[in-house]
Each structure stands twice: as structure tokens, then as C-alpha cells.
Amino acid sequence: SQKIEQNSEALNIQEGKTATLTCNYTNYSPAYLQWYRQDPGRGPVFLLLIRENEKEKRKERLKVTFDTTLKQSLFHITASQPADSATYLCALGGDTGRRALTFGSGTRLQVQP
Amino acid sequence: EAGVAQSPRYKIIEKRQSVAFWCNPISGHATLYWYQQILGQGPKLLIQFQNNGVVDDSQLPKDRFSAERLKGVDSTLKIQPAKLEDSAVYLCASSGFTGNTIYFGEGSWLTVV
Numbered sequence: 001s002q003k004i005e006q007n008s009e010a011l012n013i014q015e016g017k018t019a020t021l022t023c024n025y026t027n028y029s030p031a032y033l034q035w036y037r038q039d040p041g042r043g044p045v046f047l048l049l050i051r052e053n054e055k056e057k058r059k060e061r062l063k064v065t066f067d068t069t070l071k072q073s074l075f076h077i078t079a080s081q082p083a084d085s086a087t088y089l090c091a092l093g094g095d096t097g098r099r100a101l102t103f104g105s106g107t108r109l110q111v112q113p
Numbered sequence: 114e115a116g117v118a119q120s121p122r123y124k125i126i127e128k129r130q131s132v133a134f135w136c137n138p139i140s141g142h143a144t145l146y147w148y149q150q151i152l153g154q155g156p157k158l159l160i161q162f163q164n165n166g167v168v169d170d171s172q173l174p175k176d177r178f179s180a181e182r183l184k185g186v187d188s189t190l191k192i193q194p195a196k197l198e199d200s201a202v203y204l205c206a207s208s209g210f211t212g213n214t215i216y217f218g219e220g221s222w223l224t225v226v
Contacts, residue, residue: 099169
């Protein structure tokens with residue numbers, strides 16, 4: 001069956017360091033992958049989209065890589081700040097054209113000042 | 114631009130009672146989604162509409178859940194009768210077309226006691 005795995009344990013890092021979050025998937029051939037941020041009590045907010053033919057995408061302090069051979073995406077936040085503390089969800093889509101996004105369970109990031 | 118609107122924000126009901134959630138998507142968005150998010154998990158798709166037609170309801174528990182999107186704009190999600198395991202956040206989302214960025218509402222928190 002299709003599976004999306006994200007680290008269930010919280011990631012704790014010091015302010016100023018780079019946070020790296022992992023998203024692995026199996027039995028899936030997504031056309032694109034998205035990353036969302038979710039704060040407690042709020043709905044997810046879109047951050048970045050990367051397509052299957054793209055290796056890397058950047059937006060300000062955010063960087064996403066997508067390796068369709070390894071079936072893995074890495075999400076990096078450079079120069080992390082306490083305000084970056086949140087849960088980060090990866091989502092896969094596009095394997096059948098019309099199907100909606102399938103989400104992982106998310107990884108909680110805590111940036112210590 | 115107004116975001117996705119949902120109501121009610123919070124609801125507590127007893128098991129076997131019924132509840133209805135309302136969603137107003139971003140103006141002009143043809144695709145509307147209802148996701149269920151249980152605490153500690155990622156959002157799980159319940160139903161996807163394209164205009165007023167159902168694209169995917171394969172994960173909707175049809176014996177107790179129903180959803181409609183009359184006139185291709187607003188949508189309602191109903192649960193009857195509710196079970197304890199229905200306690201979750203019900204997230205409505207919309208997109209310009211399937212495969213594009215999804216915009217989420219703040220969610221409707223349901224507690225079944």
C-alpha cells in the first residue's frame with residue numbers, strides 16, 4: 001500500500017542552525033511534492049512545490065530537494081528562528097492526474113533561542 | 114483576497130448525535146476538498162469536488178458521512194450518527210484546479226463525548 005513517512009519525533013535545534021526534515025514514500029509515483037506548515041490550532045499553509053523533473057527548489061531560507069530514485073524529499077530551513085517552530089507536512093500528488101494531495105503525518109520542529 | 118471560511122469553529126456533541134460543518138471556498142476555486150485530521154496525524158482526504166461533482170469519495174465513510182456542494186460553491190459535511198472516533202479537525206480546502214496549491218481553512222474542531 002502507499003505510504004508516506006515523516007519523522008514522528010520532534011526535531012529540536014538551536015536558533016541559527018539549519019533544520020533538515022525528511023519525507024520518504026513507497027508505492028507511489030507522484031508528479032509533484034509539496035511542503036506545508038501547520039501551527040497549533042490552524043490549517044496547513046503552503047510553502048513550496050517541487051515537480052518530479054526538478055531536483056531542487058529554493059524560496060528565501062527554504063530549500064527542498066526531490067529524489068525520485070530514492071523516493072525521498074528533504075526540506076531545509078537555513079538560519080532557523082524560533083518563529084519557524086511548527087509542524088511541517090509533506091504531501092504528494094499528481095500520480096493519477098485528478099487525485100488530491102496525500103499527506104504525511106508531519107514532523108514537529110522546535111527552534112530553541 | 115478572502116480565505117477559505119469554515120464554521121462552526123468548535124463543536125462538542127454526544128455520540129449518536131448529528132453535526133454539520135459548512136465551508137465557503139476562495140472565490141473562483143473550482144476544486145473543494147474535505148480532509149479529516151486526527152490529533153498527531155496528517156490530513157486524510159474524505160471527499161473532493163470539482164465544481165458540484167464528486168471526483169473522489171473513496172475514503173468517506175458513507176454509512177455516516179455525507180457531503181454536498183450545491184451550485185458548485187459552498188459545501189456542507191454532515192456526520193450522522195457520530196462516533197467517538199470521529200473526534201478530529203475537519204479541514205476544508207480549495208484550489209483553482211486539481212494539482213495546484215491547496216488553500217486550507219482554519220478547520221472545525223469536533224469532539225464526540
